[in-house]
Amino acid sequence: xxxxxxxxxxxxxxxxxxxxVVDEDALDQWPEGPLEVVGRExxxxxxxxxxxxxxxxxxxxxxxxLLQAAVLRSPHARARVKSIDxxxxxAADGVRxxxxxxxxxxxxxxxxxxxxxxxxxxxDTFGAARAAIDLIDxxxxxxxxxxxxDEAVKQGxxxxxSVTYERGDFERGLAEADxxxxxxxxxxxVLHNSLETHQSIAHWEDGGLTIYISTQYIWGVRxxxxxxxxxxxxxxxxxxxxxxxxxxxxxxxxxxxPIAIELAKRTGQPVRCALTRREENVAAGNRNATIQRxxxxxxxxxxxxxxxxxxxxxxxxxxxxxxxxxxxxxLYACENMRTVKHSAKLNLPPMAxxxxxxxVEGTFGLECLLDELAAxxxxxxxELRRRNYADxxxxxxxxxxxxxxxECYRRAEPHWQRRNEVRASSSGPWKRGVGxxxxxxxxxxxxxxxxxxxxxxxxxxxxxxxxxxxxTGSRTAMAQIxxxxxxxxxxxxxxxxxxxxxxxxxxLSAGSSTIPSMGPATRSAAADAKRQILEIAxxxxxxxxxxxxxxxxxxxxxxxxxxxxxxITGLLEDAQILGNGxxxxxxxxMRVLTFGVQVxxxxxxxxxxxxRVDKIVAIHDVGRVINALGASSQVEGGIIQGLGHTLxxxxxxxxxxxxxxxxxxxxxxxxxxxxxxxxxxxxxDVPDPHLTNLGAKGLGEPPIIPVAAAVANAIRDATGADxxxxxxxxxxxxxxxxxxxxxxxxxxxxxxx
Amino acid sequence: MIELEVNGQRYELEAQVxxxxxxxxxxxxxxxxxxxxxxxxxxxxxxxxxxxxxVLSCITLVHTVGPRRVTTIEGxxxxxxxxxxxxxxxxxxxxxxxxxxVTASALVAANPSPSKDxxxxxxxxxxxxxxxxxxxxxxxxxxxx
Ligand code: FES
Ligand code: FES
Numbered sequence: 091x092x093x094x095x096x097x098x099x100x101x102x103x104x105x106x107x108x109x110x111v112v113d114e115d116a117l118d119q120w121p122e123g124p125l126e127v128v129g130r131e132x133x134x135x136x137x138x139x140x141x142x143x144x145x146x147x148x149x150x151x152x153x154x155x156l157l158q159a160a161v162l163r164s165p166h167a168r169a170r171v172k173s174i175d176x177x178x179x180x181a182a183d184g185v186r187x188x189x190x191x192x193x194x195x196x197x198x199x200x201x202x203x204x205x206x207x208x209x210x211x212x213x214d215t216f217g218a219a220r221a222a223i224d225l226i227d228x229x230x231x232x233x234x235x236x237x238x239x240d241e242a243v244k245q246g247x248x249x250x251x252s253v254t255y256e257r258g259d260f261e262r263g264l265a266e267a268d269x270x271x272x273x274x275x276x277x278x279x280v281l282h283n284s285l286e287t288h289q290s291i292a293h294w295e296d297g298g299l300t301i302y303i304s305t306q307y308i309w310g311v312r313x314x315x316x317x318x319x320x321x322x323x324x325x326x327x328x329x330x331x332x333x334x335x336x337x338x339x340x341x342x343x344x345x346x347x348p349i350a351i352e353l354a355k356r357t358g359q360p361v362r363c364a365l366t367r368r369e370e371n372v373a374a375g376n377r378n379a380t381i382q383r384x385x386x387x388x389x390x391x392x393x394x395x396x397x398x399x400x401x402x403x404x405x406x407x408x409x410x411x412x413x414x415x416x417x418x419x420x421l422y423a424c425e426n427m428r429t430v431k432h433s434a435k436l437n438l439p440p441m442a443x444x445x446x447x448x449x450v451e452g453t454f455g456l457e458c459l460l461d462e463l464a465a466x467x468x469x470x471x472x473e474l475r476r477r478n479y480a481d482x483x484x485x486x487x488x489x490x491x492x493x494x495x496x497e498c499y500r501r502a503e504p505h506w507q508r509r510n511e512v513r514a515s516s517s518g519p520w521k522r523g524v525g526x527x528x529x530x531x532x533x534x535x536x537x538x539x540x541x542x543x544x545x546x547x548x549x550x551x552x553x554x555x556x557x558x559x560x561x562t563g564s565r566t567a568m569a570q571i572x573x574x575x576x577x578x579x580x581x582x583x584x585x586x587x588x589x590x591x592x593x594x595x596x597x598l599s600a601g602s603s604t605i606p607s608m609g610p611a612t613r614s615a616a617a618d619a620k621r622q623i624l625e626i627a628x629x630x631x632x633x634x635x636x637x638x639x640x641x642x643x644x645x646x647x648x649x650x651x652x653x654x655x656x657x658i659t660g661l662l663e664d665a666q667i668l669g670n671g672x673x674x675x676x677x678x679x680m681r682v683l684t685f686g687v688q689v690x691x692x693x694x695x696x697x698x699x700x701x702r703v704d705k706i707v708a709i710h711d712v713g714r715v716i717n718a719l720g721a722s723s724q725v726e727g728g729i730i731q732g733l734g735h736t737l738x739x740x741x742x743x744x745x746x747x748x749x750x751x752x753x754x755x756x757x758x759x760x761x762x763x764x765x766x767x768x769x770x771x772x773x774x775d776v777p778d779p780h781l782t783n784l785g786a787k788g789l790g791e792p793p794i795i796p797v798a799a800a801v802a803n804a805i806r807d808a809t810g811a812d813x814x815x816x817x818x819x820x821x822x823x824x825x826x827x828x829x830x831x832x833x834x835x836x837x838x839x840x841x842x843x
Numbered sequence: 844m845i846e847l848e849v850n851g852q853r854y855e856l857e858a859q860v861x862x863x864x865x866x867x868x869x870x871x872x873x874x875x876x877x878x879x880x881x882x883x884x885x886x887x888x889x890x891x892x893x894x895x896x897x898v899l900s901c902i903t904l905v906h907t908v909g910p911r912r913v914t915t916i917e918g919x920x921x922x923x924x925x926x927x928x929x930x931x932x933x934x935x936x937x938x939x940x941x942x943x944x945v946t947a948s949a950l951v952a953a954n955p956s957p958s959k960d961x962x963x964x965x966x967x968x969x970x971x972x973x974x975x976x977x978x979x980x981x982x983x984x985x986x987x988x
Contacts, residue, residue: 137929140937141944143876143916150875285880285888285938285972334878334938335972367881561936561973719932723978727935730974755885755970763976764963 095675100532101601102338102443103413112537115610115674117617117783120574122776124718128574129775131719134566135585136332136559145332148304149286149364153293157186159353159363160219161346162209162226163373164201167235167748168437171199171208175227179211182225184218187211187356189349195318196348203407203439204749205373207345212353212361235437235748239381239404242434249433250411255419256428257484263396263426267387271462275382275455276815277798279404279741280734281371281758282444286334288374289364290343292350298325303347306336306560307598312590314343319351331588333560337731338443339375340560341600368753375442376741379404380414382455386462392469392477394424401431401452409441412448417456417795419485420683421530422478437748443600445731446791449531450798454816457527457799461806471803472499472506475528483681491677492778492785494711495528495685501772502526505689505707509807512691516808519697522704525803526689527796533712533788534682534781535606539673540594543572543615544666545623549643549655550582551616557587557596557608562790563720564604568612570716571784575616577640578655597673602684602788605716607673610782615671622667627658677780684792686710688729690800691767694808696827699820701737703801705768713787714777725771725793732797734761740817810834847908849874850918858905865889865900868915876916876941880970887969890942891915897949916941922948924986931982935973943969947983957983 092113098105124130139145176188188211191199197207209226213219236242243252264270290303299321305311308328316323333340350363365374384399401414411433418429441447464471476499482489509524516522541555553572559565569583576583586592597607620640627645628635637648645653659667676682691705708725715721738759742751752758777785802813811826847854849872858867865882868874868891877900880888884902891900892914919925924944927933934940943966950957950965957965962983971979 133929133932134934137932137934137937138925140934141925141928141940142920143878143941145937147878147938149878152873152875283972285878285886285936285970287880333936334880335936337972367883367885561938563932563935723932723935723975726977727974730976731972754883755881760970760972761974761976762967762970763979764967766974766976766980769977 097675099536101598101603102447103416103449103532110538112675113672115614115783117614119777119779119783119785125574127570127580128716129714129718132566132570132580132717133719134563135569135580136565140332147286147332147334148289148291148302148330149334151291151302153291153360155359156291157212157214157353157357157359157361158216158219159210159212159349159361160216160223161207161349161363161369162223163369164204164206164208166201166230166232167204168233169201170231170233172229172231174209176209178225178227179222182218182222184214185211185222186213186359187353189352194348194352196345203437205369205439207349210349210353210363212357237436237438237745237748239379239402239434239436242436243402243432247435249405249435253431255415258426260396260398260426260428264387266389266395268390269463269466270385270387271459271466272385273459273462273814275384275458277380277451277454278816279379280377280444280739281741282337282339282375283370283758283760284335284337284339287365287367287370288340288344288346289362290347290350291360291362292347292354293360294354298327299351300327300329301347302329304333304340305330306340306558306600308556308558308588308590309595310341310598311343311347315347315351318348327591329589330558333558336560337445338447338600341443341598367755371753371758372439372750376406376439377444377447378406378409378441380451382414382452384418384455384459386459388463388467390467392467392474394422394478396426397424398428401429403431403433404436405433406436406438406440414448414452417449417452417530420483421456421480421528423480423484424478438743439750445728445794446531449795450735453527453529453795454798454802457796458802458814461525461803462812472502472526475499488679488681491680491682491780492713493685494774494776497774498685498687498709498711501709502687502689502707513807519695520693521696521808522691522693523804523808524689524691525800525805525807526687527799527803529686529688529710529792529795531684531792531795533602533606533684533791534676535597535603535788536676537673538595539597539607539611541608541611541615541671542594543612543619543669543671545576545619545659546666547656547660547662549578549659550584551576551578553583553585553612554593555587555596555608555612556590556593557604558599559587560599562604562724563717564599564608566720567605567609567716571609571612572616575613576620578643602790602792604788606782606786606788609716609784609786611671611673613671613783615669618671619667619669622669623658630658674782680780682778682781682787684710684712684787686792686796688796688800690804692801692804692808694805694823696809699823701805701818701823703733703767706797706800707770707772708793709772710792711774712789712792713781714785715773715775716786721773721789722771724789726769728793729769729797730761730766732794733765735816736798736801737817845906847913849913850915860906862905863901864891864903864905864908867905868900874915874917878938878941880938887946888939888942890945890969892945892949895949895952897946916945919944919948924948924951924982927982927986931978931985933975933978933982935975939969939971943971943979951983951986959984
């Protein structure tokens with residue numbers, strides 16, 4: 091039965107209260123552990139298409155009469171357009187239309203960051219459009235940019251009001267402590283750099299508008315486009331059949347979609363607006379920099395008595411302020427806490443969610459500080475974490491729907507025990523060590539989300555839902571879930587997704603929410619189809635419906651009877667059975683979270699500052715695992731992005747002008763295959779008993795979260811140096827080594843391990 | 844008018860001087876399996892083979908190709924590495940994957956059982972933002988000619 095409830099909806103750690111219609115989740119969970127199809131290693135069902143270059147990405151869509159747009163973006167971090175003349179561009183060869191700041195929202199004559207869109211043209215070829223952009227006559231008045239986050243906080247240039255969170259009595263906690271550590275951690279700006287750049291095509295047709303877009307949320311784009319154009323939502327069709335990566339940066343229509351829409355309207359032809367790689371590195375969002383000035387205090391036995399600090403999110407000109415303080419608030423059972431978060435608004439390109447925004451940064455600070463505390467107390471770092479284990483959510487005392495972090499720690503033990511052996515393998519300038527860090531994050535998904543399952547006369551099924559597979563393998567997961575419920579092989583299931591005109595509403599693919607939201611909806615749709623098949627079979631075979639089941643492609647009865655599924659579905663001829671499914675509500679009064687721990691082994695050349703990560707063991711609790719193969723790929727991918735964040739990636743900006751210096755992939759250092767350590771994935775794979783008919787949580791984000799802290803802690807174990815700033819370049823490493831050397835010369839009271 | 848031999852087919856076409864091989868393959872010949880992710884020679888997504896040698900088609904001017912045989916992912920659709928990549932899950936979003944397979948197939952043609960270091964050396968110019976590298980290594984080493 092559908093119910094209207096007011097509920098908290100969580101995306102990327104942001105909660106909003108809203109009314110939603112939810113359907114009961116009437117199905118019992120499957121038993122724990124690998125089943126026939128679910129929980130097994132299943133290669134992606136669209137793998138061959140993607141590998142052969144046949145999958146239709148937005149970048150590959152070709153339409154008759156398609157024009158190409160190019161965008162004039164501000165070269166200045168802060169400026170005013172005193173005058174702009176589009177006519178030389180309009181007069182150029184092949185140019186069909188041009189728009190400026192007065193024409194649409196999203197183009198501005200007061201650019202407040204380098205890369206802000208000012209004007210755009212559409213031409214027959216991208217080359218012609220690009221050339222025409224250079225002909226636009228602009229008179230800029232350059233203004234002084236605000237670039238320093240602390241300065242912005244001081245001046246009150248804030249994106250949001252500062253947020254203070256308190257529990258217990260922070261000062262008393264400090265007073266009760268036997269040891270207090272304080273440090274300042276900094277994290278840099280990193281860029282998503284999905285290989286398919288942000289882009290869309292706008293095509294006005296049949297009195298409506300079709301948008302092809304590389305997006306993580308086709309329904310969000312549909313709503314935004316309807317709003318921009320004034321069209322009814324059902325006149326806007328949004329299509330994303332295959333998608334070349336997003337990592338959080340493609341949740342909205344961006345500036346390129348409104349530009350394409352307006353240019354298409356003016357020309358009467360479809361228009362593509364695709365960012366170049368250089369635009370992608372400037373104007374497509376980023377993980378904002380942070381400054382974390384934090385304190386941890388504990389009694390001699392390791393019990394945390396106080397945690398707190400000041401967090402500055404250096405956000406850029408727009409975006410939102412992610413929860414950098416979240417891990418500190420949520421990970422441990424600490425009674426006394428005070429966090430203050432400032433959201434500095436700067437003349438720098440806007441942030442966009444990037445794989446566990448806030449928690450990646452905050453976990454680096456918190457988990458490094460805990461190791462500094464462990465050293466000061468002379469307590470084993472893993473033991474310190476166990477002693478402060480949180481049994482319920484400390485934010486509002488809600489119980490966890492499930493938490494297997496203790497099991498993760500248990501599984502980490504043998505890897506952690508290698509410490510002495512690894513350290514002893516140091517040789518010459520190469521010092522080796524082991525470090526670990528814990529992970530906490532959301533990832534429970536939620537309603538509303540819907541799916542249909544059609545079963546045809548051949549007994550094959552088609553899952554139909556307008557979600558998107560952004561490369562995580564969610565398409566394959568849906569096929570597995572439907573196959574499991576219907577008792578048919580996974581290659582008898584097809585999945586149709588990515589088109590708002592061809593399927594029901596589905597969640598956005600962000601916040602590790604696709605599988606925990608869409609998986610239960612798909613199972614419930616498959617179960618609805620199954621129920622109908624069994625009802626028909628019962629009538630046909632003169633049996634009671636409750637003795638029948640679907641297994642191994644057959645209809646089986648409790649007394650051993652078995653009929654081919656097609657004996658019933660064959661009756662349908664060209665028609666189909668249609669199952670309808672919805673995601674049920676989240677468990678009330680409970681906190682749904684994911685957990686984990688990673689253990690890193692590193693080697694540091696103390697002469698050159700080179701850091702080499704040899705091995706990462708990733709142990710995570712994400713509830714039930716749907717596809718063991720795809721899950722290990724998600725873990726590896728998250729860790730490799732995490733290693734880029736830790737060691738090599740950094741968007742550099744000229745400190746005076748605010749211009750982005752790292753605009754190409756030779757300047758911005760993504761990890762390559764040569765940088766990859768041994769990665770061991772170990773997923774606890776116990777369904778969350780309270781969460782949906784699957785017990786599955788999301789896995790996209792958790793693996794990236796603890797990487798930087800685990801590596802930095804391993805570096806401390808190897809060298810005694812505290813690295814407190816990312817990325818850990820050679821320069822940064824050598825600086826930390828020099829500081830450690832200097833500290834050694836000044837004797838301090840407390841022994842370190 | 845230029846002549847191109849692509850995947851064993853001969854084409855005659857008009858192409859303005861200065862156009863890249865990638866653009867001609869994608870826009871004129873409709874061979875969209877070749878992806879362009881940076882357009883300036885930094886990522887490897889656009890890799891094709893010229894006489895069996897991997898090159899970056901986004902920075903190869905179409906007029907410099909001459910009589911060399913062009914092989915794109917479309918010409919390698921039935922290469923056993925395609926199955927090996929899918930079986931190993933060596934692709935996530937898949938945008939880099941055609942380029943990876945074009946490079947890898949040139950590697951195994953020259954060196955049927957490459958070592959881990961040889962694989963890493965040969966593949967280091969093909970970026971994958973999804974981080975499929977461990978599985979790419981596995982796919983190439985699992986493949987037995
Ligand atoms: S597209 Fe050619 S190297 Fe990136
Ligand atoms: S699979 Fe996405 S970039 Fe390689």
